[in-house]
Amino acid sequence: MNKHRIVIEPSTENSNYWKDLWNYRGLFYFLAWRDILVRYKQTAIGILWSVIRPALTIFVMWFIGYLFESKVPEGVPRILLVCAATLPWQFFSNSFSETSNSLIANSNLLTKVYFPRLIVPASTVIVCLIDFFISFVILVIIMLYTRFIPDIKILLLPLFLLLALIISMGTGLYIAALNVKYRDFRYVIPFVVQFGLYVSPVAFSSDYIYDHPTLPQFVKYIYSLNPMVGVIDGFRWCILGGKTPLYLPGFLISVGISILFLFIGISYFRKTEKTFADII
């Protein structure tokens, strides 16, 4: 028997979905490679942009915190506090917005070749991840400059990065699939990113909210529903060696919501991906 037997039927559950995805890992790699190559072609300073953009954001966030004299824990340079939050936030905002637009951006592929559609957003996230690693240089430079020595907790950082990856993948997949049908989401994405920056602890730190004397309790609950709160608090906790607290209940809520997002994202994506080529 031929091992390459394909049966095409209307809307049947593809039992080989994940196997198929594995078989197309070569394409996944090439799409990511293409995006990385193309990213800074015909630019004068090329890859430096991956460093300059977050560096400027960090500077602005630091300046805002400085102006409003927001609280900084004992023995932590303010710039490091801001940097530990800006890097994961930038990773999320880039990967969320680029994943959400990835299907539209690759519509010529979608209508001309078959491959598991999940490859497109997945390779986009990987490109953003590489950008994140490059921008990590900033953190190292700041640590060297401020002579801040992290402790053993920094080894837990990959766990929180994974959480950020899950959040951006889950939300990105969902919006990407919706974006194919309703282009309204093109306008929603920048809004979410901008709004998110203010409700996430980038310019301030989470204990400011949690320890706030007059803020009603339900606002604090709503605040902790934002999964990026858990990620950013976690990053700070790892990088600053536990000098900022990590609220365990809040963190668990973040993890729960992220996994829920991923589940919803993947299942909605799989449900709709068969119609992508028809309606894009």
Add this chain to the structure above:
Amino acid sequence: MSKRNVITVENLSKSYILKHKAQSYISFRDVLSNTAKNLLTKKIAATTSSLETFWALKDVSFEINQGDRVGIVGRNGAGKSTLLKILSRIVTPTKGRITIEGRVASLLEVGTGFHAELTGRENIFLNGSILGMSKSEIQKKFDEIVAFSEVEKFLDTPVKRYSSGMYVRLAFSVAAHLEPEILIVDEVLAVGDSVFQKKCIDKMMNVAKDGRTILFVSHNISAVEALCNKGILINHGMVQKQGSVKEIIDAYIDKSNLLSEQIDLTKITRSRYEHALIFKQITFTNMPLKFGEKIKIALQLQSNVKRTFNDVDFGLNIIDSHQKCIIHCSNRFLNINFQHHSDVDTYTFEIENNLKPGVYSLVLFLRTEDVIQDVLSNEVSFEISDGNPYGFNDTMQIQGSVLPDFTIYKK
């Protein structure tokens, strides 16, 4: 050893919902407001939903054996491309079932996924991988691909600086070096110069010799004839005929309303263009047409709106069985300017005829004030019956497309 089926298609159907007066894309707001409307008054839902189910393919069934080179022919909009898209797993069918045994590669477009900013070398890898080749396969074939494409010198130049010919050659070269068991090809030979086209057909013939199966869609009848041994004729989403390639091509050319003298053109479904002014009817006034007689074709134009059309520019192309344009006539060439103000007007062409006897089809073209109003391709055909100006008894032996008067004398 009997040949086995590699592709089995059973009762395949694909429908699309056509929304009349639909916007270019659905917006979330429309869905919300329509839902709200429908909740308020259920009557509105009935009147606003001018939906129509359009069957792009209906109950298509066929089988393809290993090693067959099958040409799929049919007019524009017959459903050929939809069929290939379903076979390539890009869109899912509405009904039916397809079983494919073997590795499939489909080529619906030349250079899918080519990125303008990347160099030729980088694009070979990217495109190869999109078409389903592994990295090691591409590396193995890399030199061959480059040699075939004749762009060695520009391998490290971004393809945005390529001429369109170079671009197409590179793209096709990658595709030509695919080695699937089943190759699905759509119209891609329509590009490139004729020398390169010949090279591509030869390459595909070689592929077929290795026992691979090819499905080939093209309007280029001579390419289908050169490459394929079997054919499938599709008309209005249904398989009209299957058989040897010769039978299919004859049936395809023969298809149109042959020899009927007066043909109503309003029934033909049109999709593009303005259609404020359309071709209503075509009449061949002197049928059956004998060789040497003037071709007289009367075209009726009908306006669908009340206004005067200035600068009416219309023409007809006479196309031979190899899809080559033999004659092109238009009022523009004679510097005649027509104004169309009444509902229906008739314009008659009288064309000198020294065409080889056979079946010809027509392309009709209508434009007013630089707006394309109506185009009908290969919807109508006519036959010129046997005869030649020389009194020779076997016209079939004369190979030329036109039979002009000529004399030969000895000095």
